[in-house]
Amino acid sequence: MRIGMAKKKMIELNNVWKDHYIPIELKLKLLKCLIWPFMMYGCEAWSQKKDDDKRIEAAEMWFYRRILRVKWTDKRTNESVLKELKTERTLLNLINARKLKYVRHALPNHRTSLMKILCEGRLDGRRRKGRPPISLVTNLTTACGLSLHQIVQKSQDRAGWQQKVRSPIARAN
Template sequence: MVQQFKYLGAIISDQGSKLEVLARAAQTLTALSKLKPIWKDKNISVKCKVRFLRALVLSIFLYACDTWTLTAELQRRIQTLEMRCYRTILGISYLSHTSNDQVRTTIQQHIGPYDDLLTIVKERKLRWYGHVTRTDGFAKTVLQGTVEGRRRRGGQRKKWCDNIKEWTKKTFAETQALAHDRDRWRDLVHNSSRRRPNDSTQS
């Protein structure tokens, strides 16, 4: 019996997804730092730098993100990581007191409308949930199965499926039914992944 182990490059822990997300963030920042000559090169456009960032840096962070269970704290950390990456490629120091909204606006001016990192993570997780729900196999058995025994006392740890219910504003039974309709599920994924915590609009 162990508290954590690494499987196919991802950390599996009895403490949830925090260790894996933090490890991914550290690897992402290391890759970001190694590419400093590119970020500082004035002859490379911001648009190209963003493409490099997504292909060479953010792809490291997104590995196996559809398996994560995200708490409010982890969602904030994901947003913080993205802002750090964009500030680096734009050469904006935190001492300049430039707001995150200004950074996002600057990026959008160069590449047009884009999905932020948290939206991509949510969308991948929701798509994987729909895929597993429509298939028959071990993954579906694990997803829908239950374990005998009592739940621990006190506050309960967030479960993987809690994110699905939280983001879609649907019950587990409703999402199960909707996932079998690919078109409706695709629309729900699009809307739910872009909804922010204070947005109570129903899909």
């Protein structure tokens, strides 16, 4: 994960976050333009576990608390911070939407079969003992609520797939 890099950039911009003359709306826009790209770089290929999702949500709340200058010792709930900023948690939904957009981009490409091998292919050999690892396919199917076969079919329809990709973002905003 790239949470550490994003937090480092957030700390580097401390003067911006502490400035009382910059409105909070502008600080939120700066956060989404300057910090979130560090956080989401390469997220299309991440295979996330539930623990990783919790870390992403915690980092998002850390960013918001940093903007409001809320100390970690203050007894503030996440809901009160989100209410004061007049926003909702959207980072995880954006990451899932970027994954789904990448599927639309990579599946029809006949020159590179990497995505087809990743999504549809099977590797030779035996699986290790224990629980199967979380895969990108598992993340994609849980993000959009469709099976892999349905994802492949629906991604062929450009307009319908864009509507499907935008739906998690529309619920978040």
